[in-house]
Amino acid sequence: MESASRGSGRARDSAIDARILAVAGRHLARDGYAGMSLAAVAQEAGTTRQALYRRWPGKAELAAAVVAALAEEDRADLAADNPFTTLVAELTDFQRGVSKSGRLSLVGTMLQDTTDPDLRARYRARVIAPRRARLLAALESARRQGHLAADADLEIALTMCTGAWYARELAGAPIPPNWPYRTASLLWRALGGTIPTGAAPPNPQPGPPAAPA
Incomplete structure (x- = not known):
């Protein structure tokens, strides 16, 4: 469990942030937004609800942070x-x-x-x-x-x-x-184009056989 807090003047632990976001992403995908529980996220992430709320005041903010992390990952x-x-x-x-x-x-x-x-x-x-x-x-x-x-x-x-x-x-x-x-x-x-010469992948693989009509 997390022992440090911003209120005590200590730096926020980025490892806990990342762990919470990873767990929240799984819960959001599995349970949907309505079913995502902050208490369950905190428990699985190995921290407290208080620590989670210090970072994100509510479910909407946590879910938005998950989306922002995905955007950064996919950039x-x-x-x-x-x-x-x-x-x-x-x-x-x-x-x-x-x-x-x-x-x-x-x-x-x-x-x-x-x-x-x-x-x-x-x-x-x-x-x-x-x-x-x-x-x-x-x-x-x-x-x-x-x-x-x-x-x-x-x-x-x-x-x-x-x-x-x-x-x-x-x-x-x-x-x-x-x-x-x-x-x-x-x-x-x-769209009316011709595949450029040499654009084929290094080891092209044949597609699956066509299904019978």
């Missing part, structure tokens, strides 16, 4: 030499993040009617919007450079970038090998 600084490889890199980074334990459940939590609207707005602004902005920037750059058709529907393509992942998960379908490259390739061709 990408991807350098690529052309829009197609940027798109593949972004989808690869998305796959890495969304595959982490509890991430899909957290997405479901954000869609629940009982989730605090401000928390949902924070999640959209801190986690969803930056990813969408980077994906759209790659597609817009490709269109400006003439790699995609001038009338390419980037609004729909943007949704398909990550929506394809969620659709497969909801259907219980396994994610195919080389998902980022194959998804980027399909979108690129659908």
Whole structure:
């Protein structure tokens, strides 16, 4: 249990902060916002409710801190030499993040009617919007450079970038090998582009056989 406090003039223990946020993230994903208990979070984190409240005065503030931590963890600084490889890199980074334990459940939590609207707005602004902005920037750059058709529907393509992942998960379908490259390739061709020479992944793997009609 935590013995130091800010009230005693001692520095706040960042290890306890990180432990609380990790536990709170699991509870938020598992139980939803309405079901998350600060007492249960404190107990599992090995600290006290008083210590938790000194850091975050309520459930909304703690949940917002979880979202902020996720945003920092997911922040990408991807350098690529052309829009197609940027798109593949972004989808690869998305796959890495969304595959982490509890991430899909957290997405479901954000869609629940009982989730605090401000928390949902924070999640959209801190986690969803930056990813969408980077994906759209790659597609817009490709269109400006003439790699995609001038009338390419980037609004729909943007949704398909990550929506394809969620659709497969909801259907219980396994994610195919080389998902980022194959998804980027399909979108690129659908938008009137030609896959750049040498853009294939180092060890491309064949996809699963098609299901019978």
